[in-house]
Amino acid sequence: MALMEVKNLSISFGGLRAVDDFNLTIEKGELYGLIGPNGAGKTTVFNLLTGVYKPNEGIILLDGQNITGHKTIEINHDGIARTFQNIRLFGQMPVIDNVKAALENQYEYSLFDSMTHFGRYKKVEAEMDERAMELLRVFRLDQDAATLASNLPYGQQRKLEIARAMATNPKLLLLDEPAAGMNPNETAELMDTIELIRDKFSITILLIEHDMKLVSGICRKLTVLNFGRVLAQGDTKEVLHNPEVIKAYLGDEKKPAKS
Amino acid sequence: MDPIVKSINSKRRKNEIITYGMVTAAYVILEILMKAGALSSHLTGLLVPMVYYAIVAVGLNICVGILGELSLGHAGFMCIGAFSSAVFSLIFQDSIPEVPRFILAFVIGVALSALFGFLIGIPVLRLNGDYLAIVTLAFGEIIKNLINALYLGLDSKGFHVSMKNQMALGLAPDGKMLINGAMGITGTPHDSNFTISIVVLLAALFLSQNLIRSKQGRAVMAIRDNRIAAESIGINVVRYKMIAFTISAAIAGAAGVLFSHNISTLQATSQYFGYNVSIMILVYVVLGGIGSIRGSVIAAAILYLLPELLRGLNKYRMLIYSIVLIVVMIFNWSPKARDFRDETLAKLRAKFGGKPAKEA
Numbered sequence: 001m002a003l004m005e006v007k008n009l010s011i012s013f014g015g016l017r018a019v020d021d022f023n024l025t026i027e028k029g030e031l032y033g034l035i036g037p038n039g040a041g042k043t044t045v046f047n048l049l050t051g052v053y054k055p056n057e058g059i060i061l062l063d064g065q066n067i068t069g070h071k072t073i074e075i076n077h078d079g080i081a082r083t084f085q086n087i088r089l090f091g092q093m094p095v096i097d098n099v100k101a102a103l104e105n106q107y108e109y110s111l112f113d114s115m116t117h118f119g120r121y122k123k124v125e126a127e128m129d130e131r132a133m134e135l136l137r138v139f140r141l142d143q144d145a146a147t148l149a150s151n152l153p154y155g156q157q158r159k160l161e162i163a164r165a166m167a168t169n170p171k172l173l174l175l176d177e178p179a180a181g182m183n184p185n186e187t188a189e190l191m192d193t194i195e196l197i198r199d200k201f202s203i204t205i206l207l208i209e210h211d212m213k214l215v216s217g218i219c220r221k222l223t224v225l226n227f228g229r230v231l232a233q234g235d236t237k238e239v240l241h242n243p244e245v246i247k248a249y250l251g252d253e254k255k256p257a258k259s
Numbered sequence: 260m261d262p263i264v265k266s267i268n269s270k271r272r273k274n275e276i277i278t279y280g281m282v283t284a285a286y287v288i289l290e291i292l293m294k295a296g297a298l299s300s301h302l303t304g305l306l307v308p309m310v311y312y313a314i315v316a317v318g319l320n321i322c323v324g325i326l327g328e329l330s331l332g333h334a335g336f337m338c339i340g341a342f343s344s345a346v347f348s349l350i351f352q353d354s355i356p357e358v359p360r361f362i363l364a365f366v367i368g369v370a371l372s373a374l375f376g377f378l379i380g381i382p383v384l385r386l387n388g389d390y391l392a393i394v395t396l397a398f399g400e401i402i403k404n405l406i407n408a409l410y411l412g413l414d415s416k417g418f419h420v421s422m423k424n425q426m427a428l429g430l431a432p433d434g435k436m437l438i439n440g441a442m443g444i445t446g447t448p449h450d451s452n453f454t455i456s457i458v459v460l461l462a463a464l465f466l467s468q469n470l471i472r473s474k475q476g477r478a479v480m481a482i483r484d485n486r487i488a489a490e491s492i493g494i495n496v497v498r499y500k501m502i503a504f505t506i507s508a509a510i511a512g513a514a515g516v517l518f519s520h521n522i523s524t525l526q527a528t529s530q531y532f533g534y535n536v537s538i539m540i541l542v543y544v545v546l547g548g549i550g551s552i553r554g555s556v557i558a559a560a561i562l563y564l565l566p567e568l569l570r571g572l573n574k575y576r577m578l579i580y581s582i583v584l585i586v587v588m589i590f591n592w593s594p595k596a597r598d599f600r601d602e603t604l605a606k607l608r609a610k611f612g613g614k615p616a617k618e619a
Contacts (some may be wrong), residue, residue, distance in 0.1 A: 050491065076493035084491075090484035092550070093477070096267065101481040102492040104474055111502065114473030115466045121473065128474070129264045145263045146270075168492050 001064060003028045003204045004172055009048060009058035018044045020228045022058070026172070031198055032206045033219030033236065037248060040225040042208045043085060046174050049206075050082050051075040063171060077105065081170035083161040085177045085208075091150030095141055095160055098149050099132040102167035132167070138200065139163045139193065155186040159193060166197060173197075175207035179214050187211060191218050216240060224248070275468045278553040279461060285560070286457045293453075305567050307521045310456035311337075311514040313559040316543040317463045317552055318510030323541065324550030325471060326503040327483030328384070332395030334536035335402045336372040336508040338527060340515025342406055344368030345447040345525050346437050350413060352448055361450040361520065365459075368516035369509050375402075376508025377501065384500040387486065391504075399534055406527040411438040443526030444519070451520035459517060460556070463510050468552055470506065479503045546587045558587070 002025045009022040019041045026032045036042050047053045049060060051072040059068045067078045090098050107128050113119035136142040139159045144152060149160060158178055165173055178194070179187045191214055198205055209215050215222065215236070222239040224231040226248045232239045239245055289306060292298050315333055322330045344364035351360050375398075383394045410427070412419040414434030421427040425439060438444055470476045478499045481489040490496055519525045529535065540559075547558030565583060569576040589596050 072490040073493050073495060076491060082491055084488065088485045088488035088491075090481045090488065092484050093480055094267065096264065097477055097480075100474075101477045101489070101494070104478050105493050107474065109474065111475055114475045115470050117469050117473070124474075129261065129268075133261045133264055142261075142263060146267045164488075164492060 001028075002026060002061075003030075003063060004049075004206075005061040006049070007059050007061075009045070009055050009060065011044065011048060011053055011055050018228050019048065019055075019225075022225075022228075022230060023233075024223060026204055026206060028204055029198070029202055030204055030221060031194070031219050032204075033215045033222040034206060034208045034225065035210070035215060035222060036225035036231070041228040042225055043176060044228075045225070046082060046176055046208065049075075049174060050080060076168055076170075079169075079171035080174060081165035081168045081172075082174035083158075083165055083176055083178060085180065087154075087157050087161055089149040089157055089161060089164070091148065093149060094145065095147050095149055095152065096129070096132050096136065096145040098160055098164050099135055099167045100128050102164045103128050103131060106169065135163050135167055138197065155182055155189070158182070158190065162193070162197070166201065166203075171204065173203055173205045175205060175209075177208050177210060179209060179211045187214055190214070194218060212240075271472055274553075275472075278464055278468065278556070281553065282457065282461060282464065282556065286453075290453070302568075305564060306453045307451065307456050307517065309560050309563045310453065310460050311517040311521075312540065312543065312563050313556045314456075314460050314463050314514040314517070315511045315540050316547065316555040316559040317460070317467055318507045318514070319540050320544045320547075320550065320552055320555045321467055321470070321503055321510065322507035323544050324548075324552075324555075325467075325476065325483065326479050326500060326507070328500070328504065329389060329392040329541075330395040330504075330507070331392050331534060331537050331541065332397075332399030333507075333511045333540055334532045334534065335395065335399030336376060336511035337515035337518060337536075338399070338402050338406065338532040339375055340368035340372040340512030341519035341525060341532075342438065342444065342515075342527070343371040344516040345444045345519040346411065348448050348450065348520065349435070349437055349444060349446065352446075357448065357450060360448075361455075364450070364520070365513065365516045368519075369512045372512025372515065373505050373509035376505045379508075380501045380504045384504060385497055396534055396537070399532070399537055403527045403529065403532045406438065406443075407441045409438050410436075410440050412436050441526065443524055445524050447519055447522070447525055449520060449523075451517045456517050456521075459513055463513065464552060464556070467506070467510070471552070475499065475502060542584065546584065546591060548591055554591075562587075 004024065004026040006022060006024040009019060010017065011019050022045060034042050034045065044053065048055050051070050051074065054069055059066055062078055062080065065078065067075060070078060090101060093101070107124050109120040109124045113121045133142055133145065136145055139162065141156060141160055141163060144156065149157065152160060162175065162178065179190055182190060194205065195218055197203060207219070219236050221234060222236045223233045224239060224245050231248055232242045232245050293303055315337055319330060319333045322328055344367055347367050348360060348364045355363070379394060379398055383391050408422050410421040410425055412428045412430040412434050414431040416431065419428040419430055425436070430436070478494045479502070481494055482496050482499055486496060543559040543562055544555050546562065547554030566576055566580045569579055572579065590600065
């Protein structure tokens with residue numbers, strides 16, 4: 001059974017149909033790409049999937065469960081975690097606390113315990129520390145655990161955001177332009193990281209990306225959006241050779257295509 | 260356990276212990292000076308106010324520094340704590356011995372101001388933006404003016420309330436006036452003193468520093484740093500905002516209890532509970548470093564005592580005070596001044612071979 005199924009998703013802002021009749025099926029363990037020119041509605045799709053916007057029409061099924069109209073917090077509990085196009089870390093908190101904040105719903109102790117550090121506090125905190133460090137090690141951020149998140153280099157901040165999303169134990173991870181602003185080396189490292197977490201945590205990933213090298217390198221399947229509509233969908237190689245896609249996204253064939 | 264985690268945790272714990280140590284040391288020194296008769300009675304009288312303002316500053320820092328929401332009405336929460344506890348103490352002045360009476364009064368003052376914080380939070384903390392500042396500003400003024408117009412009496416038939424005047428209460432001859440309008444409350448037992456205030460300050464520090472280093476505290480700070488991201492990882496934003504704001508109001512209420520049990524005539528004047536007092540406390544928090552609990556205590560102590568100690572300089576007093584404010588602001592917030600401060604501290608440490616005590 002498909003992990004995520006989106007049927008006829010639509011939303012309008014005023015007269016503008018930002019996303020129109022969007023369909024998507026993602027199988028478990030897949031690495032799925034969502035591409036399209038600027039303003040095509042990619043981030044709007046993410047915002048619909050994560051409950052930031054409520055769709056006007058359509059349904060979203062996660063693991064067979066209807067999650068249409070759920071709020072952002074509920075969506076996270078349902079099992080979707082995301083990163084943001086413009087990095088949104090907890091800048092004034094250390095790296096390890098960014099991850100521990102995301103563990104919040106999986107560990108429990110009372111407000112009394114937290115204000116007195118009695119009771120379950122010590123034991124649970126130690127478990128959280130261990131979990132957080134384990135995750136940070138996967139992303140090779142463990143040496144920076146004490147650094148304030150805003151003081152991390154750009155590439156590390158991207159990774160930390162992914163680590164934080166992974167800490168909520170999602171079934172589906174949404175990455176919004178993870179390679180934006182990265183140099184080729186950082187992008188290559190990021191590709192490795194993404195593949196690593198997919199294999200290690202056997203998670204399903206849907207990502208928005210402009211970097212064609214990254215998309216064609218790791219995504220098995222693609223959906224191309226243009227003006228809020230699905231332009232092409234399917235196997236990455238086929239989609240990228242689709243003349244419609246090349247025309248809409250990579251420019252006219254006569255002009256030199258951007259990489 | 261992981262050595263990195265261990266070092267992070269021990270560093271934080273050390274930082275907290277420094278705060279407690281600082282407060283305790285200041286207490287011991289002042290207490291010795293007082294016993295030795297080295298402090299003037301004027302200065303001795305300033306000690307309790309200094310501590311309760313430090314307590315409100317800690318409470319406000321939870322709201323401004325940790326939660327990241329501006330409150331301009333913490334004097335209002337102080338006011339609620341002060342009046343509710345004073346009324347309680349007055350009623351049971353003769354029927355309950357001092358210690359349990361003060362403890363009960365304390366609990367009542369704290370609980371009532373927490374309740375008001377909670378009630379204000381229900382509508383306001385759902386919104387994002389500066390609404391809390393506006394509402395708390397109004398709240399502080401409303402509470403002050405309400406109490407100024409409130410007449411409350413108690414006789415054998417029970418409570419009598421009026422918003423008009425003392426006559427309208429229709430109090431029986433054996434009745435007791437509790438709140439006499441703008442005249443306020445007189446005859447509250449003098450139950451609080453410097454030692455009790457310090458104990459309350461230490462408790463407030465203990466609870467708030469622990470909170471910051473806990474799951475709930477992390478959630479609150481995550482909301483402060485980025486609300487949208489906090490929601491995306493499943494943090495219940497409204498719930499944690501409510502928790503932090505209620506705790507903040509409760510701590511301000513605790514300071515109010517100390518206030519009312521240290522003063523013979525408690526009146527809801529703007530000198531004590533007006534918005535300028537709220538702003539003054541905010542100044543302590545900002546200059547002590549937003550989010551730095553220890554800084555709030557230091558700033559409150561210094562900035563409260565300073566204008567009082569400068570009274571001898573008469574008209575130059577506020578001039579010097581404002582210069583000090585500016586200097587402290589530069590010292591704490593200008594990046595260059597901070598670098599200079601850190602370098603100087605590092606040099607001093609190298610010179611005296613002390614252990615580096617890291618503080619950002």
